[in-house]
Amino acid sequence: MEKFLMTPEGRLALEQKLLYLTSEERHKIIKDIEEARAHGDISENSEYEDAKERQAMCEGIIQDIEAKLSRCEVIDVTKLRGHDLDDEDEEKQIVFGATVVLEDEDENEKTFRIVGTDESDIGKGWISYLTPVAKALLGKVPGDDVVIKLPTKTVEYEVISVSYTAHLEQ
Secondary structure: OOOEEEOHHHHHHHHHHHHHHHHHHHHHHHHHHHHHHHOOOOOOOHHHHHHHHHHHHHHHHHHHHHHHHHOEEEOOHHHOOOOOOOOOOOOOOOOOOOEEEEEEOOOOEEEEEEEOOOOOEOOOOEEEOOOHHHHHHOOOOOOOEEEEEOOOOEEEEEEEEEEOOOOOOO
16 A cells, blocks of 8 residues: 655644545535525536535545545654754755755755655745655755756756754644
8 A cells, every 4th residue: 555755744734634624614515505405406506516516526635635644654854863953963864854955056046845745835845755856865965966857957956955844834
């Protein structure tokens, strides 16, 4: 059975979404269905059809989240052995959950955090561990050069820093 890797905050986000869907959205949709039924004949009632469609989508998302949570493997990089957050001298290797600062040949910096597939958000700089960029970074340490082969080009960076922090901002 496939495991879903995620950070603690990724699990928290999924749990919060599940709670919202089951405690609020599901009840709102049921109320919408009841209101649409009250309008009479449901065979030609677009409000009823729309509510039933939203109900099916909501239930599908709930099942998907429940399945992921039941098969998730939460990796808290702050608790991994050999990654002492207080030891500034320790050479930090890039692993799942790490935040990485990279510098290109023009001295432009990019920051990425390697997370689970459901957590990725390029706007935040959070990338899935399955992306070419993350795969190229895993195992590297500050000072290493990284060549990343993308579909349209190849880019080269130097790893400037690696940090492991909890991002519980949900």
